[in-house]
Amino acid sequence: MTNDAPTAPRDANAPSTAERIPILDARGITQRFGSLVANDAVDFSLFAGEVHALLGENGAGKSTLMKVLYGVNTPQEGQVLVNGVAIEPGSPAAARAAGIGMVFQDLRLVPALTVAENIELACGSGRYRSKVARDRVRGGAERYGLAVDADAVVRDLSIAERQLVEILRVLLMDARVVILDEPTSALAPQEVDALLAVIERLRDDGLGIALITHKLAETRAVADRATVLRGGAMVLSGADPRSLTDDELIETMVGAVPPPLPAERVPARTGMPALAVSGVSANGADGHPRLHDVTFLVQPGELVGVAGVSGNGQRELLDVVLGVLPLSSGSIHIGGRDIGRSGKPRNALRAGAVIVPEDPVNDAVVGGLAILEHLALNGRPLPTSGPRIDWKSVRNLVAGNDISERLHLAPLDRKVATLSGGNIQRVVLTRTFLVDDPKLVVVAYPSRGLDIASVRATQQLLLERREAGAGVLMVSEDLDELLALADRIIVLHDGHLAGVVEPGSTDRQAIGRLMLQGAAA
Amino acid sequence: MTAVDAPGAPDAPDDLEPDAGGQLPTPPPIGPVDPTTATLLDEPGSLAAFAAFRHNRIVRVAVRWVVLVGATIAIFCAFLLAKGAQPDEVLRSMWETSLGSPDSVGETFIRATPILLAALAAAVPARGGLFNLGGEGQLLLGAVGAFVAANALDGGASSAVTLVCMAIGGAVFGAAWAAIPAVLKVYTRTNEAISSLLLNYIAGIIITWLCFERWKDPISLGQAYSRELTGGERFPIIWGNRVHLGIFVGVIAGLVLWVILRWSTWGFKLKVLGGNPSAARRAGLAVTGLSIAAMMVGGAMAGLGGMVEVAGTEGRLRPELLAGYGFIGFLASWLARHDPLRIIGAAVLLGAIAVGGSGLKITAGLSGGAVNILMALVLFAVLGWGRTSESEGS
Ligand SMILES: Nc1ncnc2c1ncn2[C@@H]1O[C@H](COP(=O)(O)OP(=O)(O)OP(=O)(O)O)[C@@H](O)[C@H]1O
Ligand SMILES: [Mg+2]
16 A cells, blocks of 8 residues: 555545545436445545445445446436536437446456457447457456456456456456456456455555455455445445444444354265266357366265366366256266266256356246246146246245345345346345255356345355255355365366365465466466 | 235336446446435425426426427428428328228227237347347248148138137237247347347248249239238127227237236346346346247237237238338337337327328329338337436436
8 A cells, every 4th residue: 555645535524635526526426227226425536546345235326326427327316427527418429438338246257359459449440450359458468467358258267267358358448447346356367466456556646546355355455435325325435444344334234244154064975976077178158168077076074165266167167066057078967867968958957956157147937927927937846726937926936934034135126138247146145045956056156246145145055955955155255264164165167177175174375376376376 | 915015106118228327438327216206395485496396207208298299290291391291281181081981090000000019029029129120021920820720721610619719720820920030039149139030031932932833823913922811710800890809809918918027027127128238147047948939929019919910901812911000109109118018008199190001192192101201200209308307316
């Protein structure tokens, strides 16, 4: 951290900042959606050379506020000033012209184009020259230390890789204000560190950075000021996060500090493995080999974690277990049933698997449908009465237990297109946990985008599933989460199974080495 | 069942366009929003009142419709003037031929029926995210199927039985023709829009061959057409001397499909498939079967349209039978955003324009194609309206 006062104001109310004009200043923003007040007279300012963290539980209104700044939302009240001058509300073009760049929570790249083409689309001069575009991407990736392949087609990238592309895209747009909406939600620790270093560099270059995150450590690492929203209202406005303890911050965000996870675990059972992956090789969606001779078991009542730097085969592993991707060799059994090699999700689902896919927005939800309708699409045969779907039984299923309350599911007839990112994740998680007696629970990034309280609720539900005898296969970018929950962790490197480690007996460095160097480490 | 079980308000826009909210680099706001977005400010004062007035949804919608209808008619009139016609005369004559008298209303319904069925042929696959541009060919094959059934029975059954068999024949032929692009799509990833479109030309060749060779009416001299269907093979006339019972086929099909798409399990699955194919697949839906079924149901609708035309007004198979109706139907489906109820309205509107246009040559010396301009303007106006109302949502 720098300590020269002009570049990093520590307190918005300090006299020294009173005469400085913020590069971005939003005042009294009120944004309603029908009767719902998503932002209630919220202020948010950003000085040159500072990182301002925006915190709060899922659905608090963080993304809504940032979309107001970027001109995607038109607020009913309030205005946005850039360098003291009001900009036209509701116009992303005006916001971009004023030097504001934003990475959205739900990524918005064109899947069929390459990374270079996507970036050129956003910040090119209009005439596309492939060499110029690629050089620009390579140069940028090198300058900021982001691992981005200019020629990769976005469709083939994992979520985490796409996140890096989005970040690079905004950086290359020469923005003076960079809004990052949960940029680290799918990144592995090393990638998070790299990104935080980038953020610090941008701050030192005099940019203003608004950072939305659910992770305290990130706030602690880079934020100069923090604003907390709750139910659309400001509960903390531009305060120095160092003036608060962790517990105080968590309490302002979600109300109460969530209880710790139980330390005691019933041992895994023996018997028919919940999942048997033997000698599996498979090609990715792009036709290139992505998994090489992977073999492992998940016992009933066992939680196996999958660690690895993104893009090392996690996505493909999930896809072959679900049967979305055909195998080129090997076999997969779920609860003893061979799911075949043809790539039919039905087989895996009928054998007793339930899944939370890597990319819920693109692979799990239908924007125009209500939450209730999603809960029926859990992979089991649809509940019908005569020619119709028995919606009452779906409602009863939800009402019959406390899962939806524990995950704070939004009202059942809300359309998913109007939900916040974390609330969409809650829908997908609720749907998965509502399935009765699954043999295998496959979850990718279970706590992505969730607030601290919901993360804990999700972890507890996963452990309960494990205890009830289901095998759980969990891919996570968060090593701490893996170490806290998993009975065993398998590490993927370049599509190979680099090693299997026991959380109790291995240190983080060893796992990190396996992730980066593979079995040779 | 009460409406309470059904998720989503009945009149909320429930068909998100397949690519709405997609991965555009400059993102549009998230999808359509609750129609209750209208917010009345509760502060007094003229400014607030004005804002409230402007934000009132009913006012906005009404103003937009007036502007759109006005602009559409104005552009069409400008075209007529440019062609040296008298706009007021032309519009009056169009009104009189299409809706001005009971007879002309009947003519509009006759014309609207194949349009309506062809629109349903586009709408059902569209609900599942598929483009069926093969309405033309499926209409023709439906007419052929009806003839096959009529020839097979050869007057040996009662009129009702004959007509039902002809309807089944038409639907089966239409469905089979639509199955071709569906199967190609599912198993070889051929784009169904292109293949269904190209199949229209093959259907045209089949019809031509039938009319010139196989089924040529021996007493037709130089003309190429089939024998005329007679007696029990024709729909009875119910009104005037042209309006036949077949005009109800389209309306009934539309209502039945509306119920199926909105309430049934199958309709729900189709909606999921159309909304997000990847999610449908991962939820274990039988995507292959659903896609083929959606195209075939669509094809069956167009097939019925072909049957109604030959068993109703036309009575014969001719090479130029129903030319253009498949495309007008496609347009009607998009106008109505693939909602069968709204499609009934759209088909009547386009049917009226088509009927109104048929007199243009005589009254104004314009080519019959001039009304296509009006149809296109209507399409732009309505689609444009949909766009703006969506982006105003948030
Ligand atoms: N277009 C919209 N229409 C209706 N409601 C909306 C719309 N966009 C957001 N909302 C609602 O506004 C509230 C705030 O949403 P927002 O996306 O800002 O939350 P968030 O703080 O970013 O949460 P998360 O941490 O889950 O991303 C939520 O209740 C959400 O459902
Ligand atoms: Mg958000």
